[in-house]
Amino acid sequence: MNFLLNVVLCLLKSMPKISAYSILTTNYFIVILSAIKIISLRTIISKKINNPELFKNQLLHWSQQFREVVFLDSNNYHQQQSSFDCVLAVDAFTSVKTDYHNAFEDLKQYQQQTKDWLFGYLSYDVKNDIEELYSNNFDGLYFPDLFFFQPKKLFLLKGNQLEVQYLRLCDDEIESDLIGIENNCKLSIINYQLSIKQRISKESYLSKVNKMLEYIHRGDIYEANFCMEFYAENATVEPIEIYQKLNAISKPPFAIFFKNKEQYLLCASPERYLRKEGYKIISQPIKGTAKRFSDETLDNNSKKELEQNPKERSENIMIVDLVRNDLSHTAIKGSVEVEELCGIYTFDQVHQMISTVVSTVENTISPVEILRTTFPMGSMTGAPKISAMKIIEELEESKRGLYSGAVGYFTPNNDFDFNVVIRSILYNAKEKYLSFSVGSAITSQSNPEQEYEECLLKAKAMFEVLS
Structure with a gap:
């Protein structure tokens, strides 16, 4: 042997x-x-890190030599459901890449065969594998609909404790890699000249929201998340620098730097899509956004107004009901509960209204089946979900792709954790195409002008990074 x-x-x-x-x-x-x-068995070593923040920076820059990179950073944001402060997975040993056709079955087989750590994403458009839906809008990014890989090298940081997991074929590289990481640190200044365009004009946006309100008043839907794209052509940028500046501005709990050859996701998401801890499933939809202010009194007033705003609470509660229904497909009967309804959480850029919905599943339920029966996340679609997705496709002008999809990982013991891809910049270096999208929830109480202003508020960090 x-x-x-x-x-x-x-x-x-x-x-x-x-x-x-x-x-x-x-x-x-x-x-x-x-x-x-x-x-595929892993060699595991542990090490104490004297300066975790410096080490994270070194780890991210060191990772750029590899074709496949997933870097997850919680930015030390206080949250109950968290296994690690930072994770880096690099260098695919095996991988699966596909369009939406049979995407969930392909992922299920891959996850069951590898029985190892897997990192990757589900784009919004794998919805077409679940229902009779389609995505024919413009796409300038050309990302695969689904991509996951089994990393040769894995770094898990919690506090100042680092756990390194290498596949056996890489055992002889551990020592030299750790030395290389500690000697790897770059500081640079972003200075880009990008011409950022808006796919949907303000006038067209207002018209489309009014059209969506017609659908709502007619009873076709109760709520829908409507998004618009900002983009730059002939764009040449340094993705790692953009990511670091975006992350520094926002400090979100679900920040991600993703690289697959020439395709990049630079993500500053505050939202968790779905997490599995043993038999417990956790979903934390966000609906409701308010401005931050430098003045403490104004900031507290903004936070209080969000908490009491009937429209924002209505949006959030509608999505909570949708999530409860989604989780019920795989839950043990009677186990779906709302642990927190319309909680207010503060981030560097905005205040957000977040609810937490949980359920319990049998150990016979496949992790991929739990994702399939809840995807796409309700906060990025609307209610009823299928009708909302059809209307979204009609009125939006860009294919969402990875935006409003999910990035995350599976563990060897069938747990998982995935974010919602929002507040993010997508970049295809080969096509020199850069894109970011923003959206808001449209309900019967929506004012088109106010929804437009909410979109600009959410886009503020991306514009600041790229200007």
């Missing part, structure tokens, strides 16, 4: 990465598969 492992190690190290299905479902590779199962 040792001889076989050595042969396979030599073979695998000569490959940049292995497609999930070229190895995992081909009879010709049955012998190699047996060795891969052994190699």
Whole structure:
């Protein structure tokens, strides 16, 4: 067996990465598969970090040498449901990439076969795999609908304790990598000249919101999340610098730097989509936004007004009902509960209204099935969900793609944690196309002008970073 492992190690190290299905479902590779199962075991070491914030910066810059990167940062935001302060996963050993056709089944098979850490994303458009929906709007980014990878190298930081997990084929690289990380730190200044355009003009936006209000008053929907895109063509930028500035402005609990070759997500999301802890499922939809003020009295008044605003509470409660229904598809009967309704949370840029809905599942339920029956998240669609998604597709002018999708990870013991991709910049370096979108919830109480101003408020951080 040792001889076989050595042969396979030599073979695998000569490959940049292995497609999930070229190895995992081909009879010709049955012998190699047996060795891969052994190699997929991880060497785990622990280390104390003297300066965690400096180390996170070093870790992010060191990661740029790899084709696949997922960097997660909670920015030390106080939250009950959190396993790590920072996570870095790099360098795909296996991966799965697909369009929306059979996307959830492909992901389910991949997750069950690897039984390892997996990192990646579900784009908004995998909704088309769940229902008879489509996405024919303009797309300048060309990201796959779904992408996940099994990292060769994994770093998990909690406080000042670092856990490093390497696949066996990389054991001889751990020591040199740790030295390389600690010697890797860059400081630079962003100075970009970008011509940012608005896909939907203000006049068109107001007209489309009025059209959505017609659907609401007719009874077709109760609420829908309507989004618009800002974009720059012929854009040449340094993604890591944009991410760091965006993260510094917002300090959100679900910040993500994602890289897949020339495709980047620079995410400053405050919202969790779904988390699984053992048999417990946690969803935390956001609906309700208010400005921050430098003056403490004005800031407290803004926060209090958000808490008492009937329109914002109505938006949030409608989505809570939708989430309760989504979770009930996989929940043990009677286990769906609202742990917190319309809680007010403060971030560097805005105050947000957040609710927490939980359920309990049987151990026989596949993690991917829980995602399939709740995706896309209600906060980014509306209610009823399918009708809202059809109207969204009609009125929006850009394919959402990864925006309003979810990025996160599966653990080897079938837990997972995913964010909602909002307050984010997407960039395709090959196409030189940069994009960010913002949206708001439209209800019967909506004022089109005020909804437009809310969109601009949410876009403020992205404009500041890119201007």
